[in-house]
Amino acid sequence: MNWLTGRFMLPPQGSAFADQVDTTFLGIYWLSVVLFWGITLTTLYFAWRYQYKAGRVTPHQTHNTTLEILWSVIPLLICVGLFFWGLNGYMKYAVAPGDAMEISVTGKQWLWEFTYPDGSKTINDMHVPVNKPVRLVMTSEDVLHDFFVPDMRVKMDVIPGRYTQVWFTPTVLGAHTFTCAEYCGKDHSGMKGIMTVEKQEDFDKFLATGGTEWETYRDSGDWAGWGKLQYERKGCNSCHSVDGTSSKGPTWKGLFGKTETLGTGTTLVVDDAYLQESMLQPNAKVVKGFEPIMPTFQGLLRNHEIKGLVAYIQSLK
Ligand code: HEC
Ligand SMILES: [Cu+2]
Known part of the structure; x- marks a missing residue:
């Protein structure tokens, strides 16, 4: 299993930046795994190694400058590194390219409505052309929702009285599920649908008629x-x-x-x-x-x- 850059426990990668998101996520994940076991095992070892023995005297130590500097500076460097790693990805995907196609997304109890550049609308059924950047401009008509497309690694709150945005470039043809990821009332679990990634000509046909189906x-x-x-x-x-x-x-x-x-x-x-x-x-x-x-x-x-x-x-x- 290609555990650092591959899918390991993650959904299929459907967008151009899914790979970078996964690498960042898995990097932090494996760092946490190493630290967790390192700290736990060391603690257990010390508990065993220095357990009470009648007559054993603990040496008196006030401090150890080298050690203290090391255990402050190394975690600091790790944190700063993680910060810039995350910031790099965030900056790249915070602002959509100017030629991105804009789809407006409205969340309401309990459905998603999509409006395409030509004014066509769909409900719980989203279509996007493959390999073209798409920008979603999203708002809610009632309560907080959250638009989540796991394959695209896209997840953003949808907020009443405010617009939020995300963008991505879908790269894999076919059906990808999306769902609401913010508990929004009784039928929250029904707020889901399919994003169909299709060739440009199929997408045009979909806008004109409802598609190849x-x-x-x-x-x-x-x-x-x-x-x-x-x-x-x-x-x-x-x-x-x-x-x-x-x-x-x-x-x-x-x-x-x-x-x-x-x-x-x-x-x-x-x-x-x-x-x-x-x-x-x-x-x-x-x-x-x-x-x-x-x-x-x-x-x-x-x-x-x-x-x-x-x-x-x-x-x-
Ligand atoms: C939010 C809930 C809701 C949704 C979504 C909804 N409806 Fe309705 N529909 C109702 C209610 C409530 C009535 C009865 C009150 C009325 O006549 O307006 C109704 C009545 C109807 C009737 C008349 C039924 C009768 O017994 O005379 C038809 C036909 C209908 N809906 C079609 C549709 C179609 C087609 C869709 C999807 C494109 C749809 N509805 C989506 C709630 C809904
Ligand atoms: Cu919702």
Whole structure:
């Protein structure tokens, strides 16, 4: 195992500076291991070597200048060395390069929302092009959150009323998980998602249409499957079940075609138009027995995503 510069117990390295972060971390880790065992074993040895023996006299010593200087100066040098080692890495990654692509990240109970330079938005689903620097400008709408992408070695508090930033250059194609690393309430553990690192042309396609996945569903005509993906990706699953249990929102099972009673007492038959309106203007018609807590998905759902969701709901008999 390549224990100093390799992964040793750490997640895969997905960004350009992951290696430097790991080297610093593991350097301090192994220094601590050596010091811990050195001190512990020496203590145990001395306890044994100088244990009480009847008649043994301890020599009287007031001090030892050489020793005292050594045990002050050596740790001092180690600390100063560690400081500059850390500072070097910190300075490099404190300020993003000017050509970094900016993605704004908003944390709220309990989801992550991403806004791309062209205004496209996604929830709990982040896409970035490979080998291009990305800068995240982050804020929170409610309480403290913390955006953590272990593979990228990116972790930063997300604070209400303030902007924080991080940047990184993703180098490994594929899926990388991210999560909230600051306990932020009941459903904190649900604040997670996937960062997909993809080739520039796939990223452009994603911005325009929802990506290569969309093409697969379109070509197979599987609208309900496409909708199910949106149900998970856009965070609908944090409030709507598909198995008949009602949580924060009404279940989707058997929803299509049923007669729904609204808070106002009126009734209607659930059809395409009502479903679409419920996504874009959720407060226009509030279902009886539920709070109007559903956020609007205006601008967050593309037309073909809405169509997929409607097909998915229709399929849940
Ligand atoms: C924060 C919780 C929450 C999230 C997230 C959420 N909803 Fe809702 N949704 C509700 C609540 C509460 C209601 C019932 C009150 C109302 O009608 O506004 C509702 C109602 C609906 C209805 C009408 C249901 C009925 O029984 O008539 C539809 C359709 C719907 N949501 C779709 C969606 C879709 C699609 C998403 C994801 C893109 C989503 N919701 C995300 C809370 C949520
Ligand atoms: Cu959080």
